[in-house]
Amino acid sequence: MMDGPLLWFLNRGTGVVLLTLLSASVVLGVTAIGGRAAGDGGGRLPRFVTASLHRNLALGSVLFLLVHVVTAVVDSYVDIRWWQAFSPVGATYEPLWTGLGALALDLMVAVSVTALLRHRLGARSWRTVHLLSWAAWASGVVHGVMIGTDLRDPSQWTRWALVPTALSVVAVLLALGWRVSAGAGRHRDAVASAPAREPRAAEAVR
Numbered sequence: 001m002m003d004g005p006l007l008w009f010l011n012r013g014t015g016v017v018l019l020t021l022l023s024a025s026v027v028l029g030v031t032a033i034g035g036r037a038a039g040d041g042g043g044r045l046p047r048f049v050t051a052s053l054h055r056n057l058a059l060g061s062v063l064f065l066l067v068h069v070v071t072a073v074v075d076s077y078v079d080i081r082w083w084q085a086f087s088p089v090g091a092t093y094e095p096l097w098t099g100l101g102a103l104a105l106d107l108m109v110a111v112s113v114t115a116l117l118r119h120r121l122g123a124r125s126w127r128t129v130h131l132l133s134w135a136a137w138a139s140g141v142v143h144g145v146m147i148g149t150d151l152r153d154p155s156q157w158t159r160w161a162l163v164p165t166a167l168s169v170v171a172v173l174l175a176l177g178w179r180v181s182a183g184a185g186r187h188r189d190a191v192a193s194a195p196a197r198e199p200r201a202a203e204a205v206r
């Protein structure tokens with residue numbers, strides 16, 4: 001176990017970056033892939049470009065989550081055990097807010113695993129699990145706002161975290177509003193009829 005400012009900086013920094021990437025992925029998923037823009041292009045970026053961006057942003061947030069959790073657990077200044085990173089209940093340090101972070105992590109694991117297995121799952125089961133991204137995002141936001149130094153301590157110059165967090169929240173809420181007004185039915189049809197795997201061209205773009 002280790003201690004010191006580096007781990008703490010890394011933990012806070014990765015928390016904010018991970019939330020920003022996750023929010024960008026949610027916004028892109030709902031506005032560029034689901035709903036109106038699906039399939040047609042219509043003067044926008046082709047769907048396989050936005051789909052691969054959506055996926056890469058999500059992957060990025062998972063990688064930052066890994067560093068976020070490792071730095072939180074390894075840092076002996078706060079008492080967080082390995083299992084507490086995965087269990088929504090029973091944490092020693094800030095039980096409620098650490099628990100919400102763990103819940104967000106569990107949901108992100110479920111969404112990621114089913115996304116990787118998408119071609120083996122029915123569209124309906126994949127989509128049901130994929131909708132848990134909303135809950136993952138919301139738990140992650142509340143966790144970050146309630147536990148994070150950079151968001152809570154008014155005496156810190158590090159309140160820089162307020163800006164990306166506020167932008168993330170506004171962007172996702174706008175996307176949610178757009179999604180609700182665009183109509184749930186059309187979105188469902190568009191997603192259900194989308195190919196389970198992106199065309200090969202998506203690999204070339206990356």
Ligand code: HEM
Pocket residue numbers: 011012013015016018019022065068069072073078080084085086098101102104105108136140141143144145147148149150151152161
């Ligand atoms: C998707 C899941 C998660 C997201 C989006 C997330 C995001 C964040 C954000 C934005 C902060 C605020 C950083 C700051 O203001 O300084 C934060 C802080 C923190 N997170 Fe997470 N987190 C997640 C999961 C977890 C998990 C599973 C753990 C437990 C191992 C954890 C432990 C912590 C701790 C201890 C802090 C406090 C850092 C400080 O002292 O300021 N997080 N997180």
